[in-house]
Amino acid sequence: MATEIDTSFIPDMPQGPLCEYRKCAKFDWKRLRLIFEEENTLRIKYKVWKILEADPLFSKPKTALSSDEQKRLAAMQMNKMAHLNLIPPELSQRGYLEKTMYLMSINEALHTVCPSLSVKIALGVGLFNNALHAMGTERHKKYYDAAWNREIVTCMAITEVAHGSNTKSIRTTAKYDPQTKEFIIHTPDFEAAKCWIGNLGKTATVALTFANLYTPDGVDHGLHGFLVPVRNPQTLQAYPGVLVGDIGDKIGLNGIDNGFVMFSNYRIPRENLLNRTGDVTPDGAYESVFSEPGKILGAALESFSAGRIGIMQEAANTLSNAAVIAVRYAAIRKQFGQEKNSPEIPIINYQLHQWRIFPYLAAACVLKVSVLELTKTYLKIVEKSQADSNGFELLTQIVSEVHALISSSKPLITWTARDAIQEAREACGGHGYLKASNLGELRNNHDPSCTYEGDNNVLGQQTSNWLLRQWNNDHLESPIGTANFLLQRNEILNSNFDRLVQHCPVDSIEFVIKCYEWLICWLLNKTSTKMKVATSNGEHRFDARNNAQVYGARDLWRAYAELFALRSFIKRCNQPDVTPELKSVLNLLYFVYGYWCIDKHLTTFYQGNFASGSQFADLIREKLLAKCSLLKDSSVSIADSIAPPDFALNSVIARADGLLYQNLQNEFMTHPGAFERPSWWKEVLIPPTKSKL
């Protein structure tokens, strides 16, 4: 089977100084690439990159654009999307999983090149239509189709100025007026203004707005979704009663027009209520379509998981790009040597440097694989729930487990990418501080993913809550199997390093997993006990949970996400397309990531008496450094196997040709105005009477 794999669609790497390293790799990097990504995905991505590279609208401007210019560009790119024919017409006939994978692959390619555009589409088409699908009915289909065909620019208005994570405290109201058969949307004050809404600042004409529905009898029926026209699509002027504006510059992603809006008793037709879960009759009576609207709303919000999956895919690519930049630069950059006159050494040879950047290279590979695994698991479940007339109801357990996986993996991956970018920035020294290194853009654009679509610190608690339920309940509910090992909790908690190594050597795949199983059980036991003691002492559950996060629940959900990533990677390594050469480098990557993660938890292992004395820490750390050293010869080819084309990576210090200084020279000498006297030279001249030199 292994020989049948077609890698010919993957472009070759150019000749250049990096080939010296490429020769050392004992595997085919294109084959490795197909371990980390599916062939279909990769074909779509290369196709999209090719189309974008050929279109001047998507070429990187040579000088920084103003925020206004960035917004204009992103809006024009968004309109252009409909004409690029990225989506084959027949795709709409395909099944949910295939269709979604296709769209996700396009997004991945798009995000690397123009992250603002990717987010604009995700918000205005993806999230909007997911929400419409979950909450709307047949009468809203025209909006769904219009968004899909890019005939309207939409946005999702949930967050308010004073409420982000806590959506339950949203204060915008929608009061039904039976006289006119309209809802009156109203913002009580600025703190309740919808805020940060992507696409709303300048361009959206329709806002899917969350507001508390009041019937004429004064009863508050809780949060509902409404389709609210905010601007005239012919003029882009706001409608009377809608005070809508742009919130101004952000740290990054300035191509997105994030906006705020205040509604002043603004009337919309009754039919604009998304009425899948509850409706209001023309006379003003509220009708629940299901008996548990809260649960249904949960299901509707669950549709945001697609957003989190997208963020994870993007973050895994961002992480990859940072690692690629760091590795390629380190392979070429030389500094210092044994003696004053001995040849200088590429910095990739220094142990310290390897330890700084290789774990991120390994993390990129492992996390790419685990995101793919998670994506497919998620999509299969959604597909199944759609086929099943009972919807999510029968799948509650699976949905809960997937939610736990997503809620911990999204923080893990976004934080790992964040740290990788920073380490790469510093590891590339001054040249890493050049805008043209692209590390600043990566950082500024990636940054919000740590706090949006669920603030990492808050979102992770969804996972620890689920794990604690599994720990404390009589029956384990882990249909996907990620928590099945909890059934062996007693045996696991009785294990320790000395006993473990007797049947499981430190460099066995199993060893890392076993360490994690102990870690998670111990943290569960500790956290659960702490909360029980607190509540039995009269502490409110809310407070008990809050006081069990630091050094408890927070470490717990992170460890759980790491274990899932490692297990997903092992699963992938055991597929039949993995040749022995590939297996060997995949194993290295597994251990570098695994030991590196364990290293960060070492204190807990000692605290919980899993180990004492120096041996455990010594071994983990020595092995990590040894594996890093072994990785050196393969690192450039591994980087190739996760790198986008130069056009998309867009880093002058990390082109595939490895011509670092030639590329820098070209960059320095050709950027606009490089050698020109500034237009303002006369304004800063020091008068000759003053300057005597």
Place this chain on the structure above:
Amino acid sequence: MATEIDTSFIPDMPQGPLCEYRKCAKFDWKRLRLIFEEENTLRIKYKVWKILEADPLFSKPKTALSSDEQKRLAAMQMNKMAHLNLIPPELSQRGYLEKTMYLMSINEALHTVCPSLSVKIALGVGLFNNALHAMGTERHKKYYDAAWNREIVTCMAITEVAHGSNTKSIRTTAKYDPQTKEFIIHTPDFEAAKCWIGNLGKTATVALTFANLYTPDGVDHGLHGFLVPVRNPQTLQAYPGVLVGDIGDKIGLNGIDNGFVMFSNYRIPRENLLNRTGDVTPDGAYESVFSEPGKILGAALESFSAGRIGIMQEAANTLSNAAVIAVRYAAIRKQFGQEKNSPEIPIINYQLHQWRIFPYLAAACVLKVSVLELTKTYLKIVEKSQADSNGFELLTQIVSEVHALISSSKPLITWTARDAIQEAREACGGHGYLKASNLGELRNNHDPSCTYEGDNNVLGQQTSNWLLRQWNNDHLESPIGTANFLLQRNEILNSNFDRLVQHCPVDSIEFVIKCYEWLICWLLNKTSTKMKVATSNGEHRFDARNNAQVYGARDLWRAYAELFALRSFIKRCNQPDVTPELKSVLNLLYFVYGYWCIDKHLTTFYQGNFASGSQFADLIREKLLAKCSLLKDSSVSIADSIAPPDFALNSVIARADGLLYQNLQNEFMTHPGAFERPSWWKEVLIPPTKSKL
């Protein structure tokens, strides 16, 4: 004594929601402010801030400026400096220490408001004149005076495209031509182009250039400094033979015109050699002025320490600003509550949030104090060396110890500031991602300080090398006393947690120090042994040292810097102006920082058998959380005591009035074009035939 302190020059805090917290503090925040900064410094800073705030040239632009506009602004501000009369004329008559402290205070105030300008002055005046002072002679005084009086714009051209940290490999040459009595400055290729040189891109007319001096006999006399005219000061046009340009956009600090230059057999007069350490006679003979030019060059480079001190002061302020923003925001921002309908809780109440941000508040306070201590120690030594005709020679030991302190403290402080900014960014959620939060600017401008003036990972090795020498030498050479405890190495290494707590409770000041003494001795022993084993196995010293960095020398120098910071803080707390109320809050800050730092080293404590089992980690972590909780009521007032005025902090989410949402509203609604239809609206309109909604 305590009652005589005048705090009236410190402006009061405005009324507003934060006053609820301010009322809870049991100390006078203005008195606390005078613990962290000297009265003179503070008076100068407030004066500078007042002057800058009143001058429109220094007001923050409402929209982002292009890089070109930023450069223009910084150049105009630089010229304006001479007219702001920030420096009293009589200052030049004062002693070195007083004068330098004055200039440093101005720089601190300036840096908070316009970091690019601060760096431009530091490079063009401070570093340039320091180098001239160390390497030049009487004949170069006119350049010194001209730079001081802002009559010329200068720069320091050391770094080359392919060589940053490793200055010994610089390749630019200066060949003496006895026929014309000129040096011929030449750049062999682009890799040897001077690069990243601040002020050189657009404005500098003179570059203090480092090049290898060759006499006509072909002998290479090593690196020397040359004053090289690069542009005509009347026209700002480059001279023939000088290819000088701007390197383009950076991630931040775009007000600085970083440039590159290639010299093509470019001739300068013989007198432009900085000839304090060596000279070339008109006939072309090299004359060493001292017998050990290498050592003198070291002394000259030592003058860069002033730059590192400046970076530390700036980084301590950046760290403070990040902590202030996070604390003020957390005090006002509410999210979630015990039950759906119970009042929402300010996020500063959550243990997790306290643990995320309070350690940075404590770090800001502790590190501000230690930077001040280090600054004064350094300045006293320089002053002494200037008075002493033997220069640095007699002070070698002190200079080495100060160098060890600076080389570890600069990385510690810049990294702590880096992490504080990121944590603050995330802790302020979406609003922290607004450009107007200022956290993005802080991050992008602070970023290079981790790699310039000595890359942190490389610079720190200077400290570990010094410590290892102290460990291995027969005689301890620690005149400042930072390493005196190494004399008790045996006793220290025999101590452990169980024995220590018997006479030294965990919440004693002493406990933290004793833990650190053990940590440093253990790391020294481990690292030293590792290197000895490696070299005795035939490994080259260079490699042995490189392979002893991770989990060894790197932890070592960091721990040493932390210990110095903690000791400096204790020293400050014991001064007579510290009242019991102040002492109480200072103690809290000490423990929060101390436990937090120890927490990061816990693995080493276990690995080295200082502790085993859960007790040690449990205690450190419980105490840390308990102290954080105690800090809550004081945190807003502590933030006040390290905060610059609103004008300088420049964060819409952290104004001293605490009117978070009113300030946000004002920001959203008044920024240019907030409610305007974009000028490009027609370009992005979807044709009505297409849009049916």
